[in-house]
Amino acid sequence: MKGMDIAEVSRRTGVPASTLRYYEERGLVASIGRRGQRRLFDPAVLDRLALIALGRAGGFALDEISSMLTPDGLPKMDRGRLDAKANELDQTIQRLTAIREALRHAAKCPAARPMECPTFRRAVRLAGAGRFEVAPLAPFKAEAVSVTRRKRRTGHVRLE
Amino acid sequence: MKGMDIAEVSRRTGVPASTLRYYEERGLVASIGRRGQRRLFDPAVLDRLALIALGRAGGFALDEISSMLTPDGLPKMDRGRLDAKANELDQTIQRLTAIREALRHAAKCPAARPMECPTFRRAVRLAGAGRFEVAPLAPFKAEAVSVTRRKRRTGHVRLE
DNA sequence: CTACGAGTTCAAGCCGACTTGAGGTCAAGC
DNA sequence: GCTTGACCTCAAGTCGGCTTGAACTCGTAG
Numbered sequence: 001m002k003g004m005d006i007a008e009v010s011r012r013t014g015v016p017a018s019t020l021r022y023y024e025e026r027g028l029v030a031s032i033g034r035r036g037q038r039r040l041f042d043p044a045v046l047d048r049l050a051l052i053a054l055g056r057a058g059g060f061a062l063d064e065i066s067s068m069l070t071p072d073g074l075p076k077m078d079r080g081r082l083d084a085k086a087n088e089l090d091q092t093i094q095r096l097t098a099i100r101e102a103l104r105h106a107a108k109c110p111a112a113r114p115m116e117c118p119t120f121r122r123a124v125r126l127a128g129a130g131r132f133e134v135a136p137l138a139p140f141k142a143e144a145v146s147v148t149r150r151k152r153r154t155g156h157v158r159l160e
Numbered sequence: 161m162k163g164m165d166i167a168e169v170s171r172r173t174g175v176p177a178s179t180l181r182y183y184e185e186r187g188l189v190a191s192i193g194r195r196g197q198r199r200l201f202d203p204a205v206l207d208r209l210a211l212i213a214l215g216r217a218g219g220f221a222l223d224e225i226s227s228m229l230t231p232d233g234l235p236k237m238d239r240g241r242l243d244a245k246a247n248e249l250d251q252t253i254q255r256l257t258a259i260r261e262a263l264r265h266a267a268k269c270p271a272a273r274p275m276e277c278p279t280f281r282r283a284v285r286l287a288g289a290g291r292f293e294v295a296p297l298a299p300f301k302a303e304a305v306s307v308t309r310r311k312r313r314t315g316h317v318r319l320e
Numbered sequence: 321c322t323a324c325g326a327g328t329t330c331a332a333g334c335c336g337a338c339t340t341g342a343g344g345t346c347a348a349g350c
Numbered sequence: 351g352c353t354t355g356a357c358c359t360c361a362a363g364t365c366g367g368c369t370t371g372a373a374c375t376c377g378t379a380g
Binding site for chain 4: 016022038061
């Protein structure tokens with residue numbers, strides 16, 4: 001009978017069994033049945049987990065991710081929503097880029113206090129310039145979710 | 161007398177008083193004394209809060225941020241450490257960029273299932289390719305930390 | 321028959337960054 | 351003198367995303 005048990009899914013994706021159960025409970029993945037009391041998963045769950053990992057890595061909340069996936073596989077999102085997400089991410093990227101530059105500059109700037117340096121100040125300003133909100137970015141641990149199928153309160157920041 | 165009370169700091173930065181007390185408790189900011197039982201803050205705390213916000217926006221933990229700041233102002237970090245942080249951020253940025261591209265592609269890709277599309281799979285792979293770990297990015301709400309300074313009583317310059 | 325290992329359920333715990341609530345103090349204004 | 355409102359402290363609560371632990375059930379090997 002086809003269907004992988006939880007250990008195999010875990011092994012192949014790097015996602016702990018406890019997380020898989022949790023995801024199932026949250027409706028993010030579904031098992032295709034049981035053999036005895038044990039869950040059986042369709043291999044398609046591997047792709048699904050990869051998509052979930054993608055979303056998590058992008059800083060999306062689980063609820064948000066589940067709203068992006070249909071029960072049976074895919075992109076339940078319309079173009080607009082996807083684009084919106086992409087833009088959101090783009091804002092984040094720009095913000096992070098400004099911060100990275102601020103750090104790099106701080107590393108070599110001679111000013112005693114960074115805030116006295118115009119370049120640094122500018123970066124700080126850019127970093128905080130947007131007025132959007134961004135989901136927290138998930139801790140990204142290596143290891144996980146192979147996509148290959150072989151065998152198969154509130155930090156506030158304002159500027160003026 | 162010099163020194164701003166907590167409400168003024170809050171008003172000028174957007175950081176809630178509760179957060180300021182919390183930051184003080186965590187050692188991220190210090191008050192310069194009390195008037196009665198009330199805290200008094202030096203205007204320099206405004207810069208400090210801007211830096212803290214910068215760090216938070218960059219996904220750094222409070223502990224990490226405090227390890228980057230000296231009690232009296234700033235750059236306690238050596239060049240190497242700053243560069244390391246910048247590189248870390250750079251990894252994050254690349255990862256997010258890959259995810260953004262995956263989303264943009266998914267928005268217009270005709271493939272029924274995203275995972276069947278090589279372009280998408282490649283993006284997913286890139287997104288997950290690194291084997292590093294990244295701190296969570298703080299939720300980014302607008303409103304806060306004005307770096308603005310109208311009266312520069314202390315003589316040092318802050319953001320316009 | 322028994323023991324073992326791998327699975328199961330359910331409730332509770334953990335972490336970080338704050339927020340909230342109860343109860344207390346104090347200076348100013350009526 | 352009394353009220354008000356802004357501040358104070360300290361403990362506990364919140365939220366997301368899991369993890370952990372206790373207690374139980376199976377199927378299989380010895």
